[in-house]
Amino acid sequence: MLGHDRIDAETYHRDIVPGLLIGAHGKRAEAGLAGLDPLGLRVGTGAWTYRAQDSRLRVVEGIDPDAGCVVRLSPDAWTDLVTLLRTAAALAIAGEVHTERGTVLDLFRWEPALRALYQGIEIYLPEGPELYDRHGAPVDPAAELTLDRSDRELAEHFEATGVMRVRGVFSAAEIAALNAEVDRLAAEARPDDDRSWWAETESGEAVLCRIVYASERSAPIGALARDPRLVRLAGLLHDDLAASMDRMEGVSVLLKPAGRLKGLANIPWHTDCGLGGHHIMCPSVAIGIQLTGSCAETGYLEAIPGSHGRTCPQPTQEELSNLPYVAVPTEPGDVTVHVADVLHASPPPAGVGGRRTMYVTFRPPALFEQVGPGEAVNDLIRSRTASELEAGLGR
Numbered sequence: 001m002l003g004h005d006r007i008d009a010e011t012y013h014r015d016i017v018p019g020l021l022i023g024a025h026g027k028r029a030e031a032g033l034a035g036l037d038p039l040g041l042r043v044g045t046g047a048w049t050y051r052a053q054d055s056r057l058r059v060v061e062g063i064d065p066d067a068g069c070v071v072r073l074s075p076d077a078w079t080d081l082v083t084l085l086r087t088a089a090a091l092a093i094a095g096e097v098h099t100e101r102g103t104v105l106d107l108f109r110w111e112p113a114l115r116a117l118y119q120g121i122e123i124y125l126p127e128g129p130e131l132y133d134r135h136g137a138p139v140d141p142a143a144e145l146t147l148d149r150s151d152r153e154l155a156e157h158f159e160a161t162g163v164m165r166v167r168g169v170f171s172a173a174e175i176a177a178l179n180a181e182v183d184r185l186a187a188e189a190r191p192d193d194d195r196s197w198w199a200e201t202e203s204g205e206a207v208l209c210r211i212v213y214a215s216e217r218s219a220p221i222g223a224l225a226r227d228p229r230l231v232r233l234a235g236l237l238h239d240d241l242a243a244s245m246d247r248m249e250g251v252s253v254l255l256k257p258a259g260r261l262k263g264l265a266n267i268p269w270h271t272d273c274g275l276g277g278h279h280i281m282c283p284s285v286a287i288g289i290q291l292t293g294s295c296a297e298t299g300y301l302e303a304i305p306g307s308h309g310r311t312c313p314q315p316t317q318e319e320l321s322n323l324p325y326v327a328v329p330t331e332p333g334d335v336t337v338h339v340a341d342v343l344h345a346s347p348p349p350a351g352v353g354g355r356r357t358m359y360v361t362f363r364p365p366a367l368f369e370q371v372g373p374g375e376a377v378n379d380l381i382r383s384r385t386a387s388e389l390e391a392g393l394g395r
Helices: 009-022 024-030 075-083 088-093 104-119 151-161 172-188 219-226 228-234 318-322 365-370 386-392
Strands: 039-043 046-053 056-061 069-073 098-101 163-166 196-201 206-211 252-255 267-270 285-290 301-303 326-328 335-339 344-346 356-363
Touching: 009 024, 009 046, 009 056, 009 075, 009 104, 024 056, 024 104, 039 075, 039 098, 039 104, 046 104, 069 075, 069 104, 075 088, 075 104, 088 104, 098 104, 151 163, 163 326, 172 206, 172 219, 172 252, 172 285, 172 356, 219 228, 219 356, 228 285, 228 335, 228 356, 301 335
Parallel strands: 039 069
Antiparallel strands: 039 046, 046 056, 069 098, 163 335, 196 206, 206 252, 252 356, 267 344, 285 335, 285 356, 301 326, 301 344
């Protein structure tokens, strides 16, 4: 993947940050400051403290004694953080966040404010569970939708929510054929094949939790890139998106095992650009073909509709009641559709597990210009063991 020229941290803090603080970026950062202790940041030989003061973000040279978190980044790592080429989570998993005080979780809590300052990305802070479209009309994020709806109706709903469920898109025969292909690929998968993700049970046993680049090894799965139903749904808001079959893990299949697992079989609140690449990855659209039904017992998709295009801090269970939260139960043949940067989660099954979802993702032209065949942001994940991932993310 292409990167950015290194940004000199001292020049940036001296010449750029003061203007950002007094402008729109600084104003947007204010929304994410509540409850944050001062952050000390070392880059190369320079050091700065970020703090909330009188409800404004202040940045001063040096490390304040009361900084609750002090982290050290290399100039290249800091450049990637500023440009969103890599996020704090990606840097932590790669072992490039060195904490001198506090933990990496403190840096994660600061990240929405840092994104607002550096990139001007708004922080999503809703005032209740209601959701409205751009005309001010209420929207039901759990609405029952089908392909019989007009493009305009589907697009208006999707624009407001960033996530939706469309019923009965694939027939039972089509789902059976796709499941047969998944059975074959799962039987061939091995932990070191670079074409799968694996989790670990409490006893250390490897468990398959995702198949990637499935389109390389299956003609029926590869044909999904041209399926007119998927192309229609992917193009509701942006008509220049194309399926990424030979990069960004191609078509992937989520397999939801039951039980307590290490690794990323069960993914907490995140965005699909959560490791980086927001500027080239978004607004990708991921379409999840439901190969099985999904419910709390088997595991299902959860989301915060309306959070796309902004940074949404991870909610606690108690905060969900004040958000337009939705769980998305499905039947085989349904599809889910979500924008890459809508906040969503793939929580552990409450019971038997077993959900299967095949994801075909349509991406903007910039991604194909900067990410080559065989490359993916998630390469970082596949190169780490489940225990290494847990440690990198501060769990």
